[in-house]
Amino acid sequence: xxxxxxxxxxxxxxxxxxxxxxxxxxxxxxxxxxxxxxxxxxxxxxxxxxxxxxxxxxxxxxxxxxxxxxxxxxxxxxxxxxxxxxxxxxxxxxxxxxxxxxxxxxxxxxxxxxxxxxxxxxxxxxxxxxxxxxxxxxxxxxxxxxxxxxxxxxxxxxxxxxxxxxxxxxxxxxxxxxxxxxxxxxxxxxxxxxxxxxxxxxxxxxxxxxxxxxxxxxxxxxxxxxxxxxxxxxxxxxxxxxxxxxxxxxxxxxxxxxxxxxxxxxxxxxxxxxxxxxxxxxxxxxxxxxxxxxxxxxxxxxxxxxxxxxxxxxxxxxxxxxxxxxxxxxxxxxxxxxxxxxxxxxxxxxxxxxxxxxxxxxxxxxxxxxxxxxxxxxxxxxxxxxxxxxxxxxxxxxxxxxxxxxxxxxxxxxxxxxxxxxxx
Amino acid sequence: xxxxxxxxxxxxxxxxxxxxxxxxxxxxxxxxxxxxxxxxxxxxxxxxxxxxxxxxxxxxxxxxxxxxxxxxxxxxxxxxxxxxxxxxxxxxxxxxxxxxxxxxxxxxxxxxxxxxxxxxxxxxxxxxxxxxxxxxx
Numbered sequence: 321x322x323x324x325x326x327x328x329x330x331x332x333x334x335x336x337x338x339x340x341x342x343x344x345x346x347x348x349x350x351x352x353x354x355x356x357x358x359x360x361x362x363x364x365x366x367x368x369x370x371x372x373x374x375x376x377x378x379x380x381x382x383x384x385x386x387x388x389x390x391x392x393x394x395x396x397x398x399x400x401x402x403x404x405x406x407x408x409x410x411x412x413x414x415x416x417x418x419x420x421x422x423x424x425x426x427x428x429x430x431x432x433x434x435x436x437x438x439x440x441x442x443x444x445x446x447x448x449x450x451x452x453x454x455x456x457x458x459x460x461x462x463x464x465x466x467x468x469x470x471x472x473x474x475x476x477x478x479x480x481x482x483x484x485x486x487x488x489x490x491x492x493x494x495x496x497x498x499x500x501x502x503x504x505x506x507x508x509x510x511x512x513x514x515x516x517x518x519x520x521x522x523x524x525x526x527x528x529x530x531x532x533x534x535x536x537x538x539x540x541x542x543x544x545x546x547x548x549x550x551x552x553x554x555x556x557x558x559x560x561x562x563x564x565x566x567x568x569x570x571x572x573x574x575x576x577x578x579x580x581x582x583x584x585x586x587x588x589x590x591x592x593x594x595x596x597x598x599x600x601x602x603x604x605x606x607x608x609x610x611x612x613x614x615x616x617x618x619x620x621x622x623x624x625x626x627x628x629x630x631x632x633x634x635x636x637x638x639x640x641x642x643x644x645x646x647x648x649x650x651x652x653x654x655x656x657x658x659x660x661x662x663x664x665x666x667x668x669x670x671x672x673x674x675x676x677x678x679x680x681x682x683x684x685x686x687x688x689x690x691x692x693x694x695x696x697x698x699x700x701x702x703x704x705x706x707x708x709x710x711x712x713x714x715x716x717x718x719x720x721x722x723x724x725x726x727x728x729x730x731x732x733x734x735x736x737x738x739x740x741x742x743x744x
Numbered sequence: 745x746x747x748x749x750x751x752x753x754x755x756x757x758x759x760x761x762x763x764x765x766x767x768x769x770x771x772x773x774x775x776x777x778x779x780x781x782x783x784x785x786x787x788x789x790x791x792x793x794x795x796x797x798x799x800x801x802x803x804x805x806x807x808x809x810x811x812x813x814x815x816x817x818x819x820x821x822x823x824x825x826x827x828x829x830x831x832x833x834x835x836x837x838x839x840x841x842x843x844x845x846x847x848x849x850x851x852x853x854x855x856x857x858x859x860x861x862x863x864x865x866x867x868x869x870x871x872x873x874x875x876x877x878x879x880x881x
Binding site: 452453454456457460466467468469470471472473474476477478480481482483484485488555556557558559560561603604605606607611 | 752755778784803804805806807808809810811812813814815816820822825826828829830837838839840841842851856857876877
C-alpha cells in the first residue's frame with residue numbers, strides 16, 4: 321500500500337448552510353419523491369437568512385435501491401424535477417447504506433473543485449412497500465452475491481457473526497448489545513423525526529395496555545432488560561442479534577445545502593464547515609484480517625482526522641452507523657474513541673449515553689430514528705447541524721459543542737464514509 | 745485479448761464436482777479463495793489454480809431465524825434456523841459458508857475455533873438445482 325499517509329485537502333472550503341429531513345418511519349402512500357419534497361422544504365426553511373432555490377446549481381442524491389424497493393430507476397432527475405430544479409444536473413450515488421454519505425462527499429467535491437458554488441445533497445429511500453423477506457433479499461444485494469450470500473448470510477447475520485467474533489475475542493456479554501438498543505431508544509424518544517419516538521419502557525407499557533384491551537394475559541416484565549430478554553417481545557433475528565438490536569425497515573429523506581465557504585455568511589451566521597472527509601472501500605467480510613473492526617472505517621476516519629487536523633477527543637457530537645447494536649460498539653473503537661475491546665465496556669458503563677462522557681447517537685441512531693438506507697448518511701448530518709447550532713431541544717448536549725462527526729457504513733464495511741464538521 | 749478463466753462460474757463448477765478451487769499468485773505466492781484473476785497483495789495478473797484441502801476452523805458464525813427467500817425455499821426459517829459462518833482454511837484464506845453438524849438451537853455451545861471440513865450441499869429444484877459450499881463439524 322502506498323497511499324496510506326497522504327493528507328488530502330479540498331481545493332476550497334465548503335460549508336453546510338441548510339439541513340432538513342422528513343420524518344423517518346413507515347408511510348404507506350408516500351414514495352421517495354414525496355418524502356424528498358418534505359426534506360427539501362424543511363431544508364429551505366432552515367436557511368437562516370433565506371435564499372432563492374433557483375441558485376442551486378446541481379443535485380447529488382444518495383439512494384441505494386429505488387429500483388428494487390419501488391420499481392423505479394433513474395431517481396435523481398425525478399427529485400430535481402419534483403422540486404422545480406430541472407434542468408440542473410442531478411446524479412444518483414449508490415454505495416449501499418453509505419449512499420447518503422457518499423452523495424455528501426460528491427457534493428463537497430463538486431463545490432471544492434470550483435465547478436459549483438451552491439449544491440443540494442439529498443438522501444432518499446422508500447423500503448416499506450415490500451414484505452420483510454424481499455427487503456432482506458434487497459439489502460442482501462449489498463453483499464457479495466457470488467461468494468457471501470450463497471452461505472445463507474443476511475445483513476443481520478453478517479453483523480451477528482461480527483458480534484460472535486467480538487464476544488470471543490474480548491469477552492463481551494450479549495446483554496451489552498441490548499443496552500445499546502435501550503440507550504438509542506432513550507434518545508430517539510426525544511426526536512420528533514424518529515421512527516420509534518418511544519423509550520423501551522413506553523413500548524412495554526403500550527404492549528401491556530394492548531394485551532389488557534384484547535383480554536390477553538398481561539406481560540409481567542419487571543424492567544426493560546427482562547422485556548429485551550423475552551423471546552416473544554424481542555425475537556431472535558440472527559443470534560445473538562434480536563429484533564431490538566436491528567435498525568428498522570424505514571422510509572425517509574434528508575437534504576442539506578452546501579455552499580463555498582466564501583459565500584456562507586450570505587446564508588447564515590452559524591454555518592457548519594466541513595473540515596474533514598474520508599472514504600474507503602473493502603472486500604467481503606470473510607476476506608478481512610479482522611472481524612472485530614471495520615478496516616474501511618478506520619481508514620476513512622484516519623483520513624478525515626488528518627484532513628481536519630483534529631483528534632477523536634476533540635469531537636463533541638457523534639452520529640455513527642448503528643445498523644445493528646454491535647456496529648455501534650465496533651464504530652466507537654474504529655473512530656478512536658475507545659481502544660479495541662474497550663467499546664463494549666464504555667457502552668455497559670453508560671459512557672456513550674446522552675449524559676455520558678462520550679455521547680453517541682443523540683438522534684436515537686439508525687436503531688431508533690430509523691434507517692431508510694440511502695437517506696441515513698444525510699440524516700446523520702441533520703443531527704450534527706442541530707446539536708452544533710444549539711437546536712436539538714430536549715436532547716441538546718451540554719457544553720456548546722463545536723465539532724461533530726458522522727460515520728456512515730455501506731454493507732459490512734465494503735464502504736465507509738466519515739465527515740467532520742466545525743461550527744463557525 | 746484477455747480471457748479471464750478465474751470466474752465465479754468456474755469456482756461453482758468445481759464446487760459441483762465437490763472440489764474447492766482457488767488461485768495462487770505466481771509472482772508473490774499469495775493464495776486466494778475464492779479464485780482471483782489479479783493478486784490483491786502484489787497486483788500481479790499471473791495466477792494459477794490451486795485446490796484446497798477443505799480443512800479449517802470456525803472464526804465467526806450466526807444462527808439465522810429470519811432467512812432470505814432462497815433459504816426459506818430450502819426449508820429454513822423461524823422454526824428451523826440454520827448456521828452461517830466464516831471459516832478459515834488451513835491454507836490461510838477464509839470463506840463464507842453454511843455450517844452443518846452443529847446445534848443451531850444451542851448457539852452458546854458453539855465454539856469459535858471449532859474444526860470443520862468442507863462439504864457440499866444441493867439447494868433448489870430442477871434446473872435451478874445447484875451445489876453450494878458448506879462446512880461440517
